[in-house]
Amino acid sequence: MAIQSNYTSFDTPRFRKVSDDQVERLHHASLEILDRTGVRLYEPEALQLLQKKGVQVEDGTRVRIPPGLVEWALSVAPKRAVLCDRNGRRVMPLERHNVFYGSGSDCPNVIDMRTGERRPGRLQDIVEATRVCDALPNIDFLMSFCIASDLPQETADRHQMRAMLMNSTKPILFVTTEFDGCVDVIHMAEAVAGGAEALRRNPICACYINVSHAMRHNQDALQKLLFLAGKGLPTTYTPVVLRGATGPVTAAGAIALANAGELAGLVIAQLKREGAPVILTGGVNDMLDMRSTQDIYSDPTNRVMLVELAHRYDLPIFGLTGCSDSKLPDEQAAAEAAFSIILETLAGAQMAHDVGYLDGGMTNSIEQIVICDELIAYTRHFMQGLEVNDLTLALDLIDQVGPDGDFLASEHTRKYCRQDWYPRLFERRSYENWLASGGKTLRQRAQEKALKLLETHQPELLPAEVQKQVDAIAGLV
Numbered sequence: 455m456a457i458q459s460n461y462t463s464f465d466t467p468r469f470r471k472v473s474d475d476q477v478e479r480l481h482h483a484s485l486e487i488l489d490r491t492g493v494r495l496y497e498p499e500a501l502q503l504l505q506k507k508g509v510q511v512e513d514g515t516r517v518r519i520p521p522g523l524v525e526w527a528l529s530v531a532p533k534r535a536v537l538c539d540r541n542g543r544r545v546m547p548l549e550r551h552n553v554f555y556g557s558g559s560d561c562p563n564v565i566d567m568r569t570g571e572r573r574p575g576r577l578q579d580i581v582e583a584t585r586v587c588d589a590l591p592n593i594d595f596l597m598s599f600c601i602a603s604d605l606p607q608e609t610a611d612r613h614q615m616r617a618m619l620m621n622s623t624k625p626i627l628f629v630t631t632e633f634d635g636c637v638d639v640i641h642m643a644e645a646v647a648g649g650a651e652a653l654r655r656n657p658i659c660a661c662y663i664n665v666s667h668a669m670r671h672n673q674d675a676l677q678k679l680l681f682l683a684g685k686g687l688p689t690t691y692t693p694v695v696l697r698g699a700t701g702p703v704t705a706a707g708a709i710a711l712a713n714a715g716e717l718a719g720l721v722i723a724q725l726k727r728e729g730a731p732v733i734l735t736g737g738v739n740d741m742l743d744m745r746s747t748q749d750i751y752s753d754p755t756n757r758v759m760l761v762e763l764a765h766r767y768d769l770p771i772f773g774l775t776g777c778s779d780s781k782l783p784d785e786q787a788a789a790e791a792a793f794s795i796i797l798e799t800l801a802g803a804q805m806a807h808d809v810g811y812l813d814g815g816m817t818n819s820i821e822q823i824v825i826c827d828e829l830i831a832y833t834r835h836f837m838q839g840l841e842v843n844d845l846t847l848a849l850d851l852i853d854q855v856g857p858d859g860d861f862l863a864s865e866h867t868r869k870y871c872r873q874d875w876y877p878r879l880f881e882r883r884s885y886e887n888w889l890a891s892g893g894k895t896l897r898q899r900a901q902e903k904a905l906k907l908l909e910t911h912q913p914e915l916l917p918a919e920v921q922k923q924v925d926a927i928a929g930l931v
Contacts (some may be wrong), residue, residue, distance in 0.1 A: 466839040468551070469800035471758050475808040477766045483710035484717055485521040491588050492518035493669045493718050497676035500741060503725040524717050527724040528767055530818050535688045535731040535770040537595065537805075538656040540623040540646060540914070546594060548733065548770035551802035555776065555830050557587055558808035559597035559629045559662065561818040565783065567901050572781075572817060575600025577610075580617045583820050585903050588622035592830040593823065595625040597662070597807060612928045613643055619924060621913045626659040627690075627807060633677040636661060640687070640926050645923035649687065660688040660733060662772075662807075667700055668693035668715030676722065683723040683730035690772045691719035693739040696749055701739075705755050708739040712894035713763055718732075731807060734764040735772040751777045751814050752790040758801035765802060773803020776826040777811035783822040787812060791822070792829050799833050824900040828879040835875040846870075884906065 470481075494515040495501055501511050534549035546554050564575045567888075583599035593769075598614040605613055611630040618626050619642060630636040640653075647653035661682055666672040675691070682689040693715030695701035701708040712858050716734060723730040739760060741753035750756070751774070764771040775798040780786035791809075797805050808815070809830070810823035851866050861867050879899055881888055894902070916924065925931045 466551070466837045467800055468802070469758065469797065470762060471801075472762045475765055477626050478797055480710050480713065480763055481629075483706075484714040485524055487669075487711060487714035488519040488524060488718060488784065489521055490518070491669070493671060495676060495718075495722075496673040497671070497672045497680070499680055500597050500676045500722045502670070503722060505700050507725065519718060523721055525756045527717070527721040528769070530724055531729045531766050531769055533770075534731055535660075535733060535771050536657075537625040537660060537688070537867060538658050539625060540619070540658055540916075542647070542652075542656045542658070544656065546625055546805070548804040552800060552804055553773075553799050554594035554805055555592060555809050556595035556627060556805070556807045557583065557593060557597050557599055557823055558777070558811045558815070559599065559627070560816060561600045561811065561816060562603070563813070565812070565816040565817060565821065566817040567820050567904055574603040575818070576604045577602040577613055577617060579820075580614055581621055583818070583823070583907055584618050584621040585913055586820055586907050587823065587913060588624060588828040588913045589907040590824065592827045592834065593624070593809065595627055595805070596622055596809075597627050598629065599731075599810075605630060609635075609929060611754070612638050615639045616924055616928045616930075619643075619646055620916055620921070623914050627662050627805070628659055629664070630678075633674050633681070636678045636681060640682075642924050642927050645927070646920055654686045657688055661691055662692065663719075665691060665693040665715060665719070668695055668711045671715070671718065675719075679719055679723055680726050681727040683732075686727060686730060688731040688733055688770070689723075690733045690735060691716055691723070692735050692738055692772070693719075694740060696740050696742045697719070697755075698742045698744065703742075705739060705759065709759055709763065712739055720827060731770065733770040733772045734767060735760060735774075738774070748779075750779055750816050751808070751811060752779045752794060754793075757794065757797045759802075761798065761803045763803040771802070771804040771859075773798050773801075773806035774808050775799070775803060775806040776809030776829070777815070778822070779812075779814050781813050781817065783812070783819050783825060783900065787822055788825055788829070788896065791826050795826065795829050796833050796836070799837060819895055820904045821900040822916065824879065824904050825896060828877060831877070832875065832880075 500503045503516050536544045537546035539545050562581050563572055580599045585708045587593040602610045615628050628639050644650050644653045663675050663678050665675045695708045695712040697703045697708045701711045720732050723732050741750040743750050775794045778787040778790035778792045839923050
């Protein structure tokens with residue numbers, strides 16, 4: 455609490471699930487895993503960088519990383535990262551408890567918002583999702599929404615990046631299938647930003663690197679990490695632990711293991727280029743539903759602990775929010791998305807992705823993204839906290855109106871009523887007025903809004919010369 459003469463304010467709301475002592479135990483457990491058990495690295499350059507620091511390589515690929523090297527990497531990695539929009543404006547400072555929200559990527563299926571059909575994703579779905587996200591005020595960054603199944607998979611990632619660059623100015627978190635795709639996508643971003651150095655200074659994108667296993671780091675993931683670190687560009691490095699399958703079923707063990715895998719990546723990035731920006735997730739700790747053997751996105755055990763561990767390191771954070779295991783944009787989807795949005799926001803998950811995900815990450819939905827945009831607006835208003843001063847207490851007004859008057863016509867009401875939150879999608883009218891306007895469900899209203907945005911919103915076009923460069927890299931020229 456801070457007191458300044460006539461002004462009393464509280465910081466915005468915060469939530470912690472894990473104590474400082476528990477965070478320290480998780481950290482030290484991760485250090486022990488790296489030092490005692492070690493990891494396998496399937497990329498020669500990563501092994502060579504560690505060998506230069508005195509780390510021995512066993513069985514050709516296995517290394518045990520000493521705690522001192524991990525602590526060094528934590529000390530030299532940048533404490534913040536800033537992502538820019540397509541015009542170079544620094545719109546996403548990943549620091550403190552700032553939270554930014556983005557869609558997800560690479561779902562094999564989509565919900566067709568015109569027919570309601572669940573079907574394989576196409577490039578046009580990425581185009582439309584990007585245009586809608588460009589128009590939504592509470593979606594801060596983009597991912598590629600789905601896999602373009604109508605394109606050759608060897609080159610689809612280039613077309614997905616091209617679609618995002620063409621149809622929005624917002625920052626992009628990209629995924630590529632292979633290392634070569636990562637190189638091409640960065641060349642696209644450099645063309646848009648004005649060159650390699652311009653992109654390094656004002657990065658318009660970051661790479662999301664999926665690691666195959668917390669203790670078995672695949673060559674493709676390591677090649678991407680080394681390439682991006684060498685260029686000084688931001689990236690996540692995300693080993694996923696599926697509790698009970700690829701790691702302990704207990705959350706503490708799974709978090710410690712996932713975090714160990716991520717710290718291994720942090721060390722390698724800093725050895726490649728000291729000060730390379732890495733966005734931590736604290737590891738990904740998913741539930742394996744033992745009844746169905748499904749990977750569960752919205753289980754409550756998945757929430758916030760990973761973010762808290764990343765906050766301990768005071769490094770940029772990659773979070774997960776706005777997702778559901780429901781198969782459709784229904785009541786379950788809205789409930790699970792709302793819980794994850796408010797919880798991850800309270801914990802300070804700075805770069806929170808996967809808004810709109812359904813079906814455990816197997817399906818994406820533009821309608822669900824539109825619904826989540828409204829949920830994020832609600833959450834952002836809640837996070838403003840409380841302002842207490844003479845004007846907001848309004849004691850003179852209360853005395854003036856007294857027990858016999860009302861406040862409706864007062865200047866104070868006219869001035870401050872606009873500070874309340876008024877939804878653009880949620881329904882607040884009377885039952886009779888709602889019914890008279892068609893009695894539409896939330897999903898129907900979200901569908902109408904998305905289609906209206908596609909009809910009316912025109913994204914800012916890329917300059918013609920830049921478009922030619924991007925097209926050439928994508929193989930269209």
